[in-house]
Amino acid sequence: MEYFLQTEAWADFQRSLGRRVHQRSGRGWSFLAIEEKNPAGKVLYAPYGPVAESVAAFDDALAALVEVARSCHAVFVRIEPVTAGLDPATAADALKSRGLQPAPVNQQPELSWIVDVDRDFKEVLADMKPVNRNLYRNIHKKGVTFRSTQDPEDIRILLNFLHMTARRNGFKPQSDEYLTQVAESMMPAKAATLFVAELHGGPIAAALAYDSADTRTYAHAALDDTHRKLSAGIPLLVTLMADAREKGLKHVDLWGVAPADEPDHKWAGFSAFKKSFGGREIAYPGTWDLPVNKPRYAAYQAARKLREALRTVLRTTLKRIQRPTP
Structure with missing residues (x-):
């Protein structure tokens, strides 16, 4: 990798x-x-x-x-x-x-979660929890669509949702200035892509990913609280994976996860979310x-x-x- x-x-x-x-x-x-x-x-x-x-x-x-x-x-x-x-x-x-x-x-996570996408995407889907597959296949029936963008201006969509998440969960996200500079530097170079879920044309979730020669890294994601029940973040991540495969990448790195034997770890919740997409743990x-x-x-x-x-x-x-x- x-x-x-x-x-x-x-x-x-x-x-x-x-x-x-x-x-x-x-x-x-x-x-x-x-x-x-x-x-x-x-x-x-x-x-x-x-x-x-x-x-x-x-x-x-x-x-x-x-x-x-x-x-x-x-x-x-x-x-x-x-x-x-x-x-x-x-x-x-x-x-x-x-x-x-x-x-x-x-400085960086000791454990990460990798989904290998250099295979038939039906196999990738088969490794996921059924609810993830079903959402990906059927959420369009609720009017939700997905798009990707490398326009640096679109980073504002993610920043807005990160502010919402920070207020709800009481954490401090990376600064707007930092992520704006990421977008301005890496999006035109095709090294970063923003994926956006939209409901009737309006954004409801976003995820930023970084690409290397063979790996896409799922880096920042957040959604609109108003539409939380749609769980758009799940099919958005599956869309990100499918796009990685179409571009010839071999792996999607879902980034840091908590150790399996630490159920009270502060990352336990979103670690369970990441593991629901199938994949394997890698230790550094x-x-x-x-x-x-x-x-x-x-x-x-x-x-x-x-x-x-x-x-x-x-x-x-x-x-x-x-x-x-x-």
Whole structure:
């Protein structure tokens, strides 16, 4: 699988945000890495990278990343080697043996849900829950139609629905400015597509997807509360999958899901939604740091652990204060 976070279109989008992007390639490896800032200082981050065909190629990519990091005075390299030629069962040990250590938090999901669409679409539909198939086949009877667009102006449809969802569920979506820039940079390049469900010509749901050479990633979606009972988000996603197959893509990545053994996980609800479309789980090694300026990185880690310890003490103290007197 090729991930959109390592594509030229994503590099162009990052540059449009004013960020400095480094791209390198060699025999059997490549990477896209972005200069970022955090409390340690400058970080060189390769989202879902580097890409490598073998362990030897991964080592070459890692050496090149360190070289770039030193040239731009980055404190450390942050990587997510999802396609790096590493055995998933031993990836953690392999990374640790190379001097890497787990990042404080994973930047991207550790688990994702993949639907393979490089087959007869009847087989894709057969793997879904019956209600999903039936909605896809019959929702047109209720006056609902679907369209796709790569007009950046249409991103306003999704932004409006995201605002509704945020108010209803009390979460903060990515900023309008960010998603507008995504649309302006990636839609004209055919690397992002907005799918819209309409009822009698008016939008009622929207989903934004990113494309790489072989994979479509379901990234942002929301719907109009007024028409929630129509469940238009389900046939909208099936339409997105069917379109991916028609364009010759092999996979649809439904993005992060919760671990199956954590029913109370904050992602459990929409994980069940994603899994209702059939497919398979894929596990990644997670986010890892390779210190380049070791004293600065050690100071950063010590300061972070001290902050976490102070927060723990503060939470414990507040609980004791708030505990009712017997």
